[in-house]
Amino acid sequence: MALHTNENHNPTVHKFESMLKTDDVYFFDAEDFEEIIHHYLNLGKVSLGKKAIQLGLEQHPNCIEIKLLQVEVLVFEDQFTKAESLLDQLQSIDAHNEEIFIQRANILSKKDNHAGAIDMLKQALTIVQDEDSFDVYSLMGMEHLFMDNYVEAKKCFIQCLTYDDSDYSSLYNVIYCFEFLEDFEGAISFLNKFLEKNPYCEVAWHQLGKMYIEKNMWESALGAFDFAIISDDTFLGAYFEKGKVLEKLGKLNEAIACYETTIEIExxxxxxxxxxxxxxxxxxxxxxxxxxxxxxxxxxxxxxxxxxxxxxxxxxxxxxxxxxxxxxxxxxxxxxxxxxxxxxxxxxxxxxxxxxxxxxxxQAVELGNYELDTWTNWAKVLKQLNDSEAAIQVLLQGLEFYPNNAEILYQLTGLYLRCNNFDEAKEHFGVALQISPKKSSIFLELYPEYGQLKWVQDSLKRNQRAST
The missing domain is CATH 1.25.40.10 (Tetratricopeptide repeat domain)
Known part of the structure; x- marks a missing residue:
């Protein structure tokens, strides 16, 4: 296996890789092995991590921390039975190690038993020191997200912020939960309180601006984006969102200036x-x-x-x-x-x-475009192709999406007349007149040849009298 010592400047890792190259055996203390294993796992070099675990256990066969890292690799490789067996051994030795419960939660999560994973994480919380609770709450929040339980997930991520208010990942997750719950007022309240303690958090100002947009509070949104820019004058997202709000307010030259600033920055x-x-x-x-x-x-x-x-x-x-x-x-x-x-x-x-x-x-309809004018314009195309039957079928499909739509009904009237289906024509024309008599102009424009039919004229006159 090729080893690239130039990828790091860590002397412990460098020493370990030198040992592998020369087949010499160097002694490392347990903490050094943990550092080496973490290094490789963080880089995604699992095979080197496994090699370090193997050598680490040869030199420190009773080290629980190295064995827990072995469990982590087994879980990563979906070797759940081996991982659980090793966890059972470790728990019999150290029943108050929170990492054991975290790894059990990881296994249950990978088995899609998210409720079970949450129970394990709750047990971990009873053991872990308060200042080390951040990771457990973060994992618990993710499990709640897997279950679409956004209320509980939000609580967990808010708890994370009480331990580390600079953790943007937790902040984004809190706002994501508020957004999914469509609780924009709650998000605004939360962010304003958060900003009282963290007045120069550009991410929070940016998210607050986006929440104000959801409430159509344009001026408040502009203020929030301005504070985001004050906090970090290279924050592209704030300039971009501010530009979009200025567009909405018709301040187009100011919007252009914001967009041009993003180009100047990057x-x-x-x-x-x-x-x-x-x-x-x-x-x-x-x-x-x-x-x-x-x-x-x-x-x-x-x-x-x-x-x-x-x-x-x-x-x-x-x-x-x-x-x-x-x-x-x-x-x-x-x-x-x-x-x-x-x-x-x-x-x-x-x-x-x-x-x-x-x-x-x-093609548009087959790919899922069901907008009203798609149906009506397609019917006009088929009318020009003299395929009235196909046009009728298209408009009947359109009626399924837009029941009792006057525009569709007036077009159907003309098409049924073309097909000499007078009963259907009269029925659809009558319904259309009841819904929107003003739109009868659609029928008269598309089918002027039928505008002078006696029953058409009589229907229009009766409707006119009834409306006066």
Whole structure:
């Protein structure tokens, strides 16, 4: 096995690796072996860790700490029976070693017995010194997360913060629990109390800003992001989130300044370019918008959202040929994205390429796009293909997602008339008039040839009289 002593500057590890290379036998005390084993396990070099455990037990056969590290490796390799047998031996020697219960919890967790793992961790808490409880509460919090018990998980991670308020992992987990519970007010209250004790914690300010966004408290969010930036003026996430809030408030030039700051602090990112482009487009700076849209995809050619943004830019400009070119690039990157197929369909429809539009709408629906205009526009495509029966089936599917939708019902009326199914046409027209008489214009625009039918005119007049 190749040994790379240059990967570390630890003299103990260096001495151990020298021993392995020369086949000489050096003596190490038990603490040195623990240090060596931890070193390799932390680097993911399990085979070297196992070698150190083997040699460690040869020199210190009764060392419980080394045997517990052996258990850790056995659990990692899913050798649960051997691990449990060794833990039984160790517990008979030292029944008050919390690590024994932690490893038992680890085994139960890997067996998906998370409730059992929590019970073991609770036993560990009765043994461990209070100042060393952090790791146990952290593990317990993760077990509760595995069980989707976010209330108890939150309590555990909050307890972790009482031992180490600089542990951002626990802080993020607390906020994750609040978010999942949709308790944004609780999160705001917690973060404000946390910040009273830790006023320069940029992560807490950042998370507080995001919670204010969830409550549409835009000015409060801006204040929180400003404090995050004061705490760390290189905090990219705070600048980015602040920019998004400024966009929401229509302060587009200020938003651009925030995004540009992120580019100044670190290398440009495609996401920053994309936000800047959208701001310039809203400001009517089309040339600058295009410049930044193209920078977006130049910076990251695989960012399909960039290609989609360019597509939608050209769709708004009614430059359908260019829109088609760029949406096809997005599809080439992510061919399973329903929205991209929908944009592809809309572009083909605008170009009057009806067959391709039909195929693209079908792909969009098969991939899970069930938006109202997907059904109604697909039906219009099929109408142009003179396939009224297929259009009816599409709209009937749409009704399953949008029951009694007037727009769908008016379109169905016209299609049933095309198929000479007058009973269905009258029934759907009557229901549509009851739901939304104003939208009868949809029927009259799409099917003007039926607008003068006597029963249609009579229905419209009766509805008009009833509403006055």
């Amino acid at each position: 290398d440009p990112t495609s996401h920053a370019y994309l936000r800047i482009a959208k701001c310039h487009e809203k400001l009517g700076n089309d040339d600058l918008a295009k410049y930044y849209y193209y920078n977006t995809v130049h910076e990251d050619p695989l960012l399909d959202k960039g290609w989609l943004a360019i597509t939608e830019f050209y769709l708004r400009k009614k430059d359908y040929e260019k829109a088609l070119h760029y949406i096809n690039k997005a599809i080439n990157i992510d061919g399973d994205n329903a929205l991209y197929w929908k944009r592809n369909a809309e572009t083909f429809f605008a170009l009057n390429n009806i067959d391709e539009a039909d195929f693209a709408f079908k």
